[in-house]
Amino acid sequence: MKKRLLCASATLASVALVSACGGGDTPPPPPPPSATLPQLTPATAAPLVGTCDALLNFVYASTTMVSAVSVPAGTLRNHNGNPPVQIPVGEHCRVEGRMLDRTSPVDGQAYAIRFEMRLPTNWNGRFYYQGNGGLDGNLRDAIGDFGGVPMTNALQKGFAVISSDAGHNNESGQDPLFGVDPQARVDYGYGTVQKLTPLAKALIQRAYGKLPDRSYIGGTSNGARHAMVAAARLSDQYDGILANSPGFNLPKSAAAQLYTAQQWRKVATDETDLRTAFTVPERRLVANAILARCDALDGLADGMVQDIEGCRTAFNLFRDVPTCSGARDGPTVNPATCLSAAQKSAIDAMYYGPVNSRGEQLYATQPYDPGLVGNLWTSWKFTALADRDAPAVGVVFMSPPDATLVSGFQTGADEATITREFAFRFNFDIDYPKLFVTDGVYTESAMSFMTPPNPTNLATLRDRGGKMIVIHGASDGPFSIDDTRNWYRALNDSNGGEANRFARFYRVPGMNHSRAGPATDQYDSLEALIQWVEFGRAPDSILAQARGLGNPGGRNNELPADWAPDRTRPLCPYPQVARYNGTGDIERAENFSCR
Structure with a gap:
């Protein structure tokens, strides 16, 4: 196997390369080793002041309040397990509003930042901004999700929680076409959080008579x-x-997903179903090989690879998984016994990540881990490539948006076809740099409005x-x-x-x-x-x-x-x-x- 370099030479003149290698950041001054960082004080609880419906009269610049409704305890219940276990959410006030209604001069569409805020009757003094997933566009319940499948959420803990649609409306068909409007792009990237944070704190002060003692975002x-x-x-x-x-x-990782689609296409038996490139029995074969080499590195063979760094050298796809001497058996045999040489090359390229024609690495590597047998890994690696990542890259992240893809969405073309074709033709020499550029209309690049400065x-x-x-x-x-x-x-x-x-x-x-x-x-x-x-x-x-x-x-x-x-x-x-x-x-x- 050809030895791969972690990052191409920084002397190569490429905007994409500099970003991929982490260049351009100004490091902060480190504190002296003995310096003591400040210790923040705990939040203190406070009750809701007045009635919930009075919050409908809350006034904030460029904002329209839509509703303010009291939600009795137990109306919301968290989790439905197996067997069902439901945990009630306490009484709270549910407020809806919209900010900065406008009509885009670029695409003629109506936009606004829709938000929902839930304010507990018995407040713990804390504020939580709930960041939502995907391309946003939906006004999700402001319950305070934070990942990790916990048995509670921020609202149940007593937080005041805000959620938003990030400035565009899926119900109006704006996903992913909001990417045609430059302001909607910025609002999706960081503008909505920037605008709603002071509004949320002002609403908390109105509701409880004080600002939040502690503020969290997650x-x-x-x-x-x-x-x-x-x-x-x-x-x-x-x-x-x-x-x-x-x-x-996210712009880089979404483009990396298109690169993955291109690798799967090389070995798929049906390019309309990329799962045929690397079947479940074949993924199980690789997972078992990873476990055989890496499971015990942490001191115990328990079906978990804790020593991720050690596994990088302990496991080698080309050495540790048998190569088929003839045809693949994975599509027809369970368990599979081998991978083809072409499959190994495609899988290795996927784990290494996208490169351009000069061999410059454009995103990060990924570690081999037995979790590749999971259904969510399958979904993202084979089916989400087209229906999620292609629209994001082609319409929201490229400057300007890809005209063919935009036209296809506007005219109601078959989305599976147009997104798959876009993924297959995406060029990492020509198209990938468009994630980093601006023009007269799109004055912020995707890597500017999507990533932390x-x-x-x-x-x-x-x-x-x-x-x-x-x-x-x-x-x-x-x-x-x-x-x-x-x-x-x-x-x-x-x-x-x-x-x-x-x-x-x-x-x-x-x-x-x-x-x-x-x-x-x-x-x-x-x-x-x-x-x-x-x-x-x-x-x-x-x-x-x-x-x-x-x-x-x-x-x-x-x-x-x-x-x-x-x-x-x-x-x-x-x-x-x-x-x-x-x-x-x-x-x-x-x-x-x-x-």
Whole structure:
């Protein structure tokens, strides 16, 4: 196998290359090693002042209040597990509004930022901005989701929570065509959070007679990207940042998905069904080979690869998985016994990530992990390539948008066909640089409006006592955990090796995008963040549990049969690994240490 380089030479003149290699950031001044960071005080509770319907009279610039309705306790219930377990949400006020109604001079469409806010009758003094996923466009319930399939949410904990559609409306058919309007692009990227944060705090002051004592922002996927952007752009407004499975380099990762489609096309038996490139039995073959080489690296063969870094050298696809001497048997035999040489090359290229014709690496690598057998990995790697990533790249992220794709969506062409064709023809020499450029209409590039500016310069957050928790699954389909690892390494370097004093990164072995896969994917990262921000209790580990039969968060049907249904493990801050202590029940987290 040809040895690959982690990053091409920085002397190559390429905007895309500089960004891919992490160049252009101004590192913050690291604090002296002995400096004590400020300790923020805990939030204090307060009751709702007056009636809920009175909030319909709330006045804020360029804002129209739509409704204010009291929601009795128990109307909302969190989770429907197997068997059903429902946890009631307390009484609260549900407020809806819209901000900055306008008509676009570019596409003639009507836009506004729609928002929902839920304000508990018994408020804990905290505010939570709920970042939503995908291309947004939907006004989701402001319950305070934060990832990790927890058995509670921010609203149940007593937070005041806001949610939005990020400035465009799916119900009006604006997804993905909102990308034609430059202002809608910016609102989707960071503008909505920037505009709604002061509104939400003003509404809280009206509702409770005081501003929030502590403010948090969090979410999963694109919602986690919102949180990471806020850590850089709004670090004076938020005390706690929570990012679960973040796509903070979302334009790059979406383009990488198109590269993946191009690799699968080379070996698929049916290019309209890319799953034929790498079938379930073939993925199981690779997963078993990974486990055979890497499972015991952490001190215990338990079906989990905790030592992700060690596995990079222990496992080799070309050496450790048999190569078919004739035709593939994976499409017809279960279990599969081999991969073709062409399959191995395509899989290896996918894990390495996209390159242009000069061999310059344009996104991050991905680690081999047995979670590739998961259904969410399958969904993102084979079917979401066209229906999610192609529209995002072609309409929202390229400047200007791809005319053929835009026309297809406007005229109601078959979406599966036009997005697949776009993915297959996407050119990494010609099209990929359009993620980084501007023109007279699109004055901000996708890499400007979607990603954190200077993502390793979080000095403001750090120096005011703010904290950040980032969690990522090792088998995340769309977003590479290595991209997040590379960011954290750079953050640590720019903080004199002491980033863990205010920011920590945790990896979840086996977990797919945000949840599922053979993983302990249930954890309460928001509570860990509260304890760190307000009480100074640094999360040296976060308890994670498997979701077997009877779990209130819903059963994860992808758990191996030999796992306890309530297996627990510590999630360890990078670069530590959860290692078995050598004695005690292997299903219990207390018998593992982060080291």
